[in-house]
Amino acid sequence: MLGVMDSATSHAAIARLIAEYAELVDDGNFAAVGALFADAVFVGSGEPARGAEAVERMLADSVIRYEDGTPRTHHAVSNLAVDVDEEAGTAVARSYVTVFQALAGFPLQPVAAGRYRDRFERTGAGWRFTERRVRIRLVGDVSRHLRG
Numbered sequence: 001m002l003g004v005m006d007s008a009t010s011h012a013a014i015a016r017l018i019a020e021y022a023e024l025v026d027d028g029n030f031a032a033v034g035a036l037f038a039d040a041v042f043v044g045s046g047e048p049a050r051g052a053e054a055v056e057r058m059l060a061d062s063v064i065r066y067e068d069g070t071p072r073t074h075h076a077v078s079n080l081a082v083d084v085d086e087e088a089g090t091a092v093a094r095s096y097v098t099v100f101q102a103l104a105g106f107p108l109q110p111v112a113a114g115r116y117r118d119r120f121e122r123t124g125a126g127w128r129f130t131e132r133r134v135r136i137r138l139v140g141d142v143s144r145h146l147r148g
Helices: 002-027 030-036 052-062
Strands: 041-043 073-085 090-103 106-123 126-139
Touching: 002 030, 002 073, 002 090, 002 106, 002 126, 030 052, 041 052
Parallel strands: 041 126
Antiparallel strands: 073 090, 090 106, 106 126
């Protein structure tokens, strides 16, 4: 039974990391997002970003923030599946993401949808990201969300 409890604890910790990422992006706290990837690589549509500073810079350079300091988005993560190898101290996760946005003159709407593929490792301090791959499959009006 101990292995089941360890696995359940690991699943919960990994789900919290995935949720924390979404919350931090929506709060416009790109430095804290970068900290989640201090020892990881973030692979999106451009060059991979490695480490805290590179991930923070990638977000700051690509995501529009408004007067309130946020991108006025809501990242909804669903269909989360986590596979943990307790012995190895590693895990993989996959999930869907839908990004909603609303602004004055821009009613609430989905602006992007895709998938996350994540890798994690357990350290003495707990679970951490080692890799995130983002594949956006559906794109709406991102003119108020992304630069360029």
